[in-house]
Amino acid sequence: MPSSKKNKNLFEGSRKELSYSLLYDMLRIRLIEEGIGDLYPEQDMRCPVHLCIGQEAIPVGVCSSLLKEDIVMGNHRSHGHYLAKGGDLKAMMAEIYGKATGCSKGMGGSMHLVDLSVNFLGTTPIVASIIPVAVGTAFASWMNNENRVTVIFLGRAATEEGVFTESLNFASLKKLPVVFVSEDNLFSVYSPLSERQPSERDNVAIAKAYGIPGARGDGNNVQTVYELAQTAVNHARAHQGPYFLELETYRWREHCGPNFDNDLGYRSENEYQEWKQRCPVGNFEKLLLDTKIIEKSQVEQMRKTILQEFEEAVDFAKSSPFLDPGEIGKNLYKEKDLNPV
């Protein structure tokens, strides 16, 4: 585990504000995900939810390196990506509750999040399927000589799909402005890496074989993630082509749903406890407190603000209407001439 930067605050002084916002954004994702987990047993969120508790540093560290016009796409576990890019919380909660006010009008649910106003262009759960779509957005930027960068968040298991390397190949061929962010949380559902990839496998080397620079780092250290993302995004924005990041992390809850599932036996309690020690939110909070960047009361205020915002979003979602059943087939095609004759 890389730990060289563990006790050092890279963001002292002029980057104090950045430190503050990194903590706030991570804490916000943590509390919202925990809030979803708490409410899920009410049986009103009737769709799968894949919580990213324990993985908050990656969306926050990466998205803090982006501009509003930059594009982000994600996967089934993307509440954090959506929120970190600035996606509307009320619309996300309404979507999870299946309401017409949801970000996809209730047609998508937790796994199909979108907020075009911040260029968060969508998430899908078919592993790796969205990677080339994200590369395609970068292809459009390239064709139109735009200066925006696309970030695609994928789980490490997605690198096992053929379409991942198809995407690397074309992105490198055209030097497209896209950053691949592979989140390595060790499992695909309950299947460990050891059952899926040879131990010699090195995804950074695979990217390099396609002519794409990359790095692997501690995905639970938001400073590390931020620094790596800066390098990656700057590289892409400078028209130098794609960049690949693989970040180590760990999900605390079950693959899908609100519960803890160590009792299943697919991972050990020890392993889980070790990773909890590497809590991305708690450790960064402690660092900022220890280095006097923030005070305890400020963290308390953050929590209050976030919980208040979450409560309002849940109220909004719960009180919103469902889509009129008469509109159920309305968005099959975009057009006027639905009726062919």
Add this chain to the structure above:
Amino acid sequence: MTRKITYGEAVRESTDQCMGSDPSVYIMGLGVPDPKGIFGTTVGLREKYGEKRVLDMPVSENGMTGIAIGSALMGMRPVMTHQRIDFMLLALDQIINNAAKWHYMFGGQMSVPLVIRLLVGQGWGQGPQHSQSLQSIFSHIPGLKVVMPFTPYDAKGLLNSSIQNDNPVIFIEHRWLHGLFGEVPEESYNVPIGRARIAKEGKDITIVSSSYMTLEALKAAGYLINDKIDAEVIDLRSVRPLDEKTIIDSVKKTGRLMVVDGAWRFLSISSEIISIVVENAFSALKVPPCKITFPDFPTPTSWALSNHYYPRAIHIINQAQELFGLPQKNEEESGFPPAGPLDVPDKSFTGPF
């Protein structure tokens, strides 16, 4: 008289004119800029529109379809081409999970204006993996549109409409149609997606067909006049959305339905058409509807077996004769002596694919 060009030239001209009038249109496919240019349908486009908009591509059908979809989300209008439809099966994830659903599953906020041109092979030993007719697979998927024009006029007009459409369109071209001549106006025009065409009017039987099979259906209808059978031939042009009204109206007039479908029999477009007619015009039917299709097994490769796999005019004629209680004559007796091996559209076709 209007100018006559081939089907392949009509496809090329549509692409050229669409690229000329809309800078967001681009074309991509294995071999698009090569000297043969997808059987001539893309020749000269790179010289005219440049490397950025006229692209060859890596042999990554699934990935490249995803890339086309992503660019379409950003306002581009990609046209993808595949020299055989069979290769496109590698991209079913992107077509079915992403292209067909993106507009719906994100609540109508984004759409995928993507055209995928797929060529269907026949004969000259194309065999099990180079000659499949998969229109029913694509037509089954809500969110896709599927067109399969028969005439050069419709090829140009429907490709224009497909490229201008805001949704994913599967554009199926039968390889044997590329050399077919027909009247095609030079200026740009549209043939609407979802409208069939009455290729020949008649009053005794409705023959519904599409793409290359319309040629066989028209040949058959021409012959059936000798038997005093006045057949109406409907050329579907689009299979999703399907022009149900034109079919139902015709059957109400003729009282008989034969669907000629260049595809397998089970769960085919022809099955769907018969179902629609039975549901909507049962009382108009004087005899049970019938269909002429490929047999339900893969295409055999040997050229000598083509005659025993692909239906042609004589099969349509004999089926009609049976419906009308007339004696069925073989090809020679009917004046259709085989001019040679039936694995080519005509003698000018000398392979290789």
